[in-house]
Amino acid sequence: MTTDTFGSTLPWAEPPWYTGRPSPYYKESHRHLRNVVRKWVEENVRTEEWEAAGEVPKAVYTKCAKDGLLMPIAAGRKIPKEWYDYPIIGGIKPEEWDGFHDLVLWDELYRGGAISSIFVGLTVGAPPIRQYASPELRAEILPQILSGQKRISLAITEPSAGSDVRNITTTAEKTADGKHYIVNGEKKWITNGMFSDYFCAAVRTGGPGAEGLSFLLIDRHLHGINCRKIEIGAGKLSATTYITFEDVKVPAHYLVGAEGGGFKFIMSNFNHERVWIVFQALRGARICLEDAFTWAQKREVFGQTLISQPVVRHKLGICGKKVDALQAWTEQIVYELEHLSEKDGNRLLGGTTALLKVEAGMVGKYVADECVKIMGGLGLTKTGQGARIEAISRGVIGLIVPGGSEDVMIDLGVREALKLSKARGAAGTSRL
Ligand SMILES: Cc1cc2nc3c(=O)[nH]c(=O)nc-3n(C[C@H](O)[C@H](O)[C@H](O)COP(=O)(O)OP(=O)(O)OC[C@H]3O[C@@H](n4cnc5c(N)ncnc54)[C@H](O)[C@@H]3O)c2cc1C
The missing domain is CATH 1.10.540.10 (Acyl-CoA dehydrogenase/oxidase, N-terminal domain)
Structure with missing residues (x-):
């Protein structure tokens, strides 16, 4: 304790x-x-x-x-x-x-703000290599990644396939001698892409749908790859990238896991990715509250400090309870993941972590909005006492769309809950 x-x-x-x-x-x-x-x-x-x-x-x-x-x-x-x-x-x-x-x-x-943005590719890109790559590929790549000499990012999303991962169109066709894959296609919104040396990419090696997807590690310095930075509203240092692959020749042993395993690999890594987005929401909300409380005790309006106004205290109280509730739920999920095997964690908690992520986005947005209002003009100002709140409120959508967007996650949460309910034999137990 x-x-x-x-x-x-x-x-x-x-x-x-x-x-x-x-x-x-x-x-x-x-x-x-x-x-x-x-x-x-x-x-x-x-x-x-x-x-x-x-x-x-x-x-x-x-x-x-x-x-x-x-x-x-x-x-x-x-x-x-x-x-x-x-x-x-x-x-x-x-x-x-x-x-x-x-x-x-x-x-x-x-x-610490900016520092976290340079680790995004590592935290989502390295796990598939560790879990599914051949021992030889792991031995070749991971020491470079873990020593910081090389960097990696996860490249799944495409201009025409975001939530709908099954529809990925980037192709990887094996050459006649079986020694290479020829990759053609595009990836969009790839965090850390500009400074990555490797992309852990979802590609189509087979027919349509989930079964045709595989993971391929692609060396960014190969001929035929073009990267350009996408300017987004927040997270300037995360180097969000648009990548095009034109007849890129990738050694066949850079395939991660078996052909056709890609969709399963993508899904199995979501628990950690989503919980990690929740950690971001929690700290962002706490930073907003820290700065809003400081300001509310200092700023005098109509002859009294903001904190003397019941309306302002009400706002802060609602925010505080939401953050602590999110923290408690998050800790419970971290504990459960700790005590479940990887397989059971995915089976039992896939839907719950999706809903937890949704809640984190909602709480993050609510708290940021309320704190912007408490700061007044400072809440919209990129420097000074409102700067951290301004930056967090601008970036809060980054908790809501990437890593599984809100509506899709809510739907997934319900479908997974029903699946588990049926598996427990709940069908037919309703009294209605
Ligand atoms: C800043 C940023 C960083 C990112 N980093 C990466 C990265 O590193 N690697 C990577 O691979 N991808 C990354 N992404 C991509 C991200 O995962 C996708 O943007 C996300 O999955 C949503 O896909 P989309 O943008 O194509 O939206 P769409 O799939 O087109 O969806 C648009 C909207 O429609 C809603 N919607 C879709 N289907 C349904 C449905 N069935 N029911 C109800 N509503 C629905 C969605 O919730 C969403 O709000 C990043 C995105 C951003 C913005």
């Missing part, structure tokens, strides 16, 4: 377990990780400088590898034995690393 206090003393600015309240989920090593990552972020993150330059310097990424950030980010909630020799920030023992270390790491990194 953890009962210490840490960080900001403002209401809801930190998770409940930072404020002296007990929690069954966090141990000494989580507390230690939290302290170390916060210090690392404070010492190393230069958001304004990097945003002005339009990129995070490459040396920062290599430092992240040395300081033990990259491997745990690529691993997620469990560190595979073959990665035990890579450094881990705070010296956490690899065998002790769990889903709550993952939560703490991301929560603190998100607090």
Whole structure:
């Protein structure tokens, strides 16, 4: 049980377990990780400088590898034995690393703003290689990725296939000698694409539908690949990219897993991706509340501080309860994922993590909107005391569309719930 206090003393600015309240989920090593990552972020993150330059310097990424950030980010909630020799920030023992270390790491990194955007490709692109690539391909690629020498991103979405992953049209046709695939097609909105050396890409190796999809690792430096940056409203440093493949010749041994396995691989990685988006929503909402509380206690309007107005307190109270409820649900899901096999986690929680992600987007948006209003003009200003809220409110749609968009996720949540209900034999038990 953890009962210490840490960080900001403002209401809801930190998770409940930072404020002296007990929690069954966090141990000494989580507390230690939290302290170390916060210090690392404070010492190393230069958001304004990097945003002005339009990129995070490459040396920062290599430092992240040395300081033990990259491997745990690529691993997620469990560190595979073959990665035990890579450094881990705070010296956490690899065998002790769990889903709550993952939560703490991301929560603190998100607090650092810009830095988190350069890890997106790694966190979604490396797991398929670790889980499904051949031992030879893993041995060739992963040391480059985990040491920070090379970078990877996940390339699934296309101009004509987003939510509808089954409709992917990028083709990978095997050459007559069986030694290569020839890739043709386009990928859109690929986060970190501009600075990636590899794309873990969903391609069509077979006929129509899900069964024809495979994963292929594509070296970005191959002839026939063109990348251009897509300008999006927020997350400038995440280098969102449009990629075209024109007769790109990819060695056949870069196939990840078996031909036709692509759709299953895409689906199996969503639990972690979605929970990780939730971590982002939580910290974003807490940052908004931290800055709104600071301002509301300072700003005098009509002769009294904003916080003296019941309407303002009401807004903050609604936001606070939503954030703490989201935190509690998230911790419950992290705990459940921790205690289920990968297979059971996907089977039992696929729909729930989709709904959790939806809730995170809704809470994130609600809190950001309310805090913008409390800040007044400062909430729309890119510099000064409202800057963090302005940036978060601009980027909040990034919690709602990528990683499975809201309506599609709600529908998935219900369909999965019905499937599980039927499997439990619930059909015919209604009294209606
Ligand atoms: C900033 C950003 C970063 C991204 N990063 C990556 C990345 O790294 N790699 C990658 O592969 N992709 C990435 N994406 C793509 C992202 O996953 C897709 O944008 C997302 O899946 C939605 O697809 P779409 O944009 O084609 O929308 P569409 O699929 O065209 O959907 C449009 C709207 O219609 C709704 N809709 C669709 N079908 C239904 C239905 N059956 N019922 C009700 N409503 C429906 C959706 O909810 C959505 O609101 C990123 C996107 C963005 C914006």
